[in-house]
Amino acid sequence: PGALPVVNEGAVEAAVKVGKAIDATIPEETAFHRKNYYYPDLPKNFQITQYDAPICQDGELAFSVEGERRSVEIRRAHLEEDPGSLQHKGGSIDTADYTLVDYNRAGTPLMEIVTKPDFRSPDEVRSFLAKLTEVLEYLSIFDATRDGSLRVDANLSIVDLSDVDADGIDASVLDETDPNRTEVKNISSHRGAEKALAYEETRQRNAIQRGRAVEQETRHWDEAKGVTLSMRSKEEEKDYRYFREADLPPLRVSDWKEGIAIPELPDVRRERFREEYGLNEEAADKLTSTKEVADFFEDVAEQFDPDLAATWVADELLGELNYRDMAITDVSDRFDGIERLVELVATDEITTKNARETVLRGMLDDGDAPDDIVEREDLGKTSGDEIQDAVVEAIDENPDAVEDYHNGEGGAINFLVGQVMQETGGSADPGDVNQLLRDELDG
Secondary structure, rough: OOOOOOOOOHHHHHHHHHHHHOOOOOOOEOOOOEEOOOOOOOOOOOOEEEEOOOOOEEEEEEEEOOEEEEEEEEEOOOEEEEEEEEEEEEOOOOOOEEEEEEEOOOOOOEEEEOOOOOOOOHHHHHHHHHHHHHHHHHOOOOOOOOOOOOEEEEEEEOOOOOOOOOOOOOHHHHHHOOOOOOOEEEEEEEHHHHHHHHHHHHHHHHHOOOOOOOOEEEEEEEEEOEEEEEEOOOOOOHHHHEEEEOOOEEOOOOHHHOOOOOOHHHHHHHHHHHHHHOOOOHHHHHHHOOHHHHHHHHHHHHOHHHHHHHHHHHHHHHHHHHHOOOOOHHHHHHHHHHHHHHHHOOOOOOHHHHHHHHHHHHHHHHHOOHHHHHHHHOOOOOHHHHHHHHHHHHHHOHHHHHHHHHOOHHHHEEEEHHHHHHHHHOOOOHHHHHHHHHHHHOO
């Protein structure tokens, strides 16, 4: 009520789901704090966040980098309020004519996931973020299409790790050496994180090699220029003067956290698809790329042969969507029609070629129903008698190709198949035509 804060139940539930997905400890009780700082994106000069009692602690997330399995420890995941966003007009942060502040998102729930210093390279960070967002999408708490839904603050420092075990980076080494780390902000994508860290690593190495000190500061990633720019000196923890948020009592989640369920996560589902449907690794990866794709595939596989379902969802549909720079969610209202298209192929009512090149593309272009396209374009399969007549005609009208076939030239049969397909308007099955031609020629 009024200006007092209220805990968003949906945000707490989402945080619990994340905790379960990363195998984190979810304490019986969690609490909120005030983080005090002055910056234009938060005019009240403090942010409601969590300090020493986060809702999730000590988790981990496994992912793959170029075929190698890696796991990164997650120190915590906590809830806080989102500040506003700065809009730099007429240039980037250092060249803008002026800056506006958009407060539309201020005060909405935000989840911050903090890893331990456990990354070996910028490409590991990119792979980790890809896996993390995949998991969050499966939990239905992340939408990659929404602007600002992913923001990355990346901390990086250069230290001498000659005495560190090659299996990992011991956080105590970082504490003992007390490096001047930099924090890079304004990163909004997996690839952007990789590029920003690669640039910052090179910048810091060059500074050290020239005998210059690396300042502890916050830097801004300029995506357009591909550089990081100094924003301000980096605050230390004590500068934020954390204290308990008096307007929000401690939150106990012990009574209902066990009732919060999470769906089958992508790695588990991927392995099940391989075993249950006999899919190869590439097909399983495609069909579990998002929860929506996996759900749709299973709907189709329940009705038709799983191999046919996998081919049509993983190769035909996703391939066409990728070509058009579309996502599966863009055609969710056409799932029934796509299932009907698979049925037309499964029941041999149209050829695979026509289904792919004419019907599917027509459905995506205009939203037409598959049966309407088949009728309009006269794509129904030609009857057996008509195909047989076309086969005999092709043989009679192309004696040179027939002679070439009998002389063992492999291209001759393909030419004759093409003649039959042309005569039938592409409505015959090429495999059937090939066999009928061979039967007639060898008889």
